[in-house]
Amino acid sequence: MTDQLRIEKQLCFPIYLFAKEIINYYRPLLKDLELTYPQYLVMMVLWENKKSTVNEIGERLSLDSGTLTPLLKRLEKKGFVERQRSEKDERVVEISLTHCGSNLKKAAEKVPEQLIDIMKVDQEDLETLKHLIHKVLRNKNANELDDY
Amino acid sequence: MTDQLRIEKQLCFPIYLFAKEIINYYRPLLKDLELTYPQYLVMMVLWENKKSTVNEIGERLSLDSGTLTPLLKRLEKKGFVERQRSEKDERVVEISLTHCGSNLKKAAEKVPEQLIDIMKVDQEDLETLKHLIHKVLRNKNANELDDY
DNA sequence: CAAAATTAAATTGCACACAACTTAATTAGA
DNA sequence: TCTAATTAAGTTGTGTGCAATTTAATTTTG
Numbered sequence: 001m002t003d004q005l006r007i008e009k010q011l012c013f014p015i016y017l018f019a020k021e022i023i024n025y026y027r028p029l030l031k032d033l034e035l036t037y038p039q040y041l042v043m044m045v046l047w048e049n050k051k052s053t054v055n056e057i058g059e060r061l062s063l064d065s066g067t068l069t070p071l072l073k074r075l076e077k078k079g080f081v082e083r084q085r086s087e088k089d090e091r092v093v094e095i096s097l098t099h100c101g102s103n104l105k106k107a108a109e110k111v112p113e114q115l116i117d118i119m120k121v122d123q124e125d126l127e128t129l130k131h132l133i134h135k136v137l138r139n140k141n142a143n144e145l146d147d148y
Numbered sequence: 149m150t151d152q153l154r155i156e157k158q159l160c161f162p163i164y165l166f167a168k169e170i171i172n173y174y175r176p177l178l179k180d181l182e183l184t185y186p187q188y189l190v191m192m193v194l195w196e197n198k199k200s201t202v203n204e205i206g207e208r209l210s211l212d213s214g215t216l217t218p219l220l221k222r223l224e225k226k227g228f229v230e231r232q233r234s235e236k237d238e239r240v241v242e243i244s245l246t247h248c249g250s251n252l253k254k255a256a257e258k259v260p261e262q263l264i265d266i267m268k269v270d271q272e273d274l275e276t277l278k279h280l281i282h283k284v285l286r287n288k289n290a291n292e293l294d295d296y
Numbered sequence: 297c298a299a300a301a302t303t304a305a306a307t308t309g310c311a312c313a314c315a316a317c318t319t320a321a322t323t324a325g326a
Numbered sequence: 327t328c329t330a331a332t333t334a335a336g337t338t339g340t341g342t343g344c345a346a347t348t349t350a351a352t353t354t355t356g
Contacts, residue, residue: 004257004260004261005192005195005196005253005256005257005259005260006192006196007189007192007193007196007208009260010192010260011170011274011277011278012167012170012171012174012263013189014278014281014282014285015163015166015167015170015277015281016167016170016171016185017210017285018163018167018281018284018285019160019163019164019166019167019168020167020210020343021210021285022159022160022163022164023160023164023343024344026160027344027345036311036312037164037312038311038312038313039311039312041155041161044153044154044155044158045155047153048153048154048155053334054334054335054336055333055334055335060155062165062168062169063312063313063314064313064314064315065334065335065336065337066313066314066315066316066335066336066337066338067312067313067314068335069335069336069337070311070312070336070337071311071312074311089321089322089333089334090320090321090322090334091320091321091322091333091334091335092321092333092334092335093334093335093336105153108153109152109153111153112152112153112157112158113152115160121284122284125280125283125284126159126284128280129159129163129277129280129281129284130159130162132273132276132277132280133162133163133166133277134162135273136166136269136270136273136274136277137162137165137166137169168313171313172314175314175315184340184341184342185342186341186342186343187341187342201304202304202305202306203303203304203305211342211343211344212343212344212345213304213305213306213307214305214306214307214308214343214344214345214346215342215343215344216305217305217306217307218306218307218341218342219341219342222341237303237304237351237352238304238350238351238352239303239304239305239350239351239352240303240304240305240351241304241305241306
């Protein structure tokens, strides 16, 4: 009974640990690009879309303005993005890539394979893991909708 | 080629997201106990061991003194733990549970099942996920040892 | 035994992450 | 239409998480 509280029994601790560990593997690779992991996520959104609002980025990455506003200011300071108020709706801030930010994509394309080299995990296990997490997240969302 | 950088293709984003999401599910449950998730992890270590050094807790949870020292001071302030220098080795700080911290275990024992109720994920999927992450972490460690 | 190396915590500084709140702009509705 | 509700970002405050450094104590070694 009481050993339900043992860390090993818990479902979340390994995931919490694994997430931290992955980010630690990214750190040295991203340092070369002058990016942190969350900044890298934002850049990936922009490399896909060229231009996004703070809201859109937040929805995509599950981050709120309290996290994104200062993060985007840091990316602006580094010269990777531009922030400017929408003319149509003054509440909205549009984030777009600078030349420098666009060019960074080339270097970033090498990151995924570098990561796999460094992490030394079985590629097949990772694929299975990814599918399973997708499934769990998808099912969870579906179950939540049942409440309404 | 270039779509290797799409967020969906990456292995890490779902894990990063899932880890955050789990902690968000814990938040309201742990708020009743006046604990954050990392504080809850530390308390779990102590509920198992009664007394640990900062180092031991850090090894168990993969956290360094830069994270633990202020966290433990907050737990001390809440009256859940006591911190005192070892007499044998003055460098070491021993962390032990107060009465209040020990008593908190009863309430904490309800957390795991509450979490499962709230999260609405398939129990079987979670078990598979846990096993797989354990396997990946274990293999990774084994592979790293090969380097020496 | 004394200097050098190692070790354990603490400190400093930076960057998330999120709750709660504020401000300004837009939309909805009586 | 004009006020009330909603929305988008920003701000403030707290708590991690980690790199880099510091301080003090203990070991190791010459």
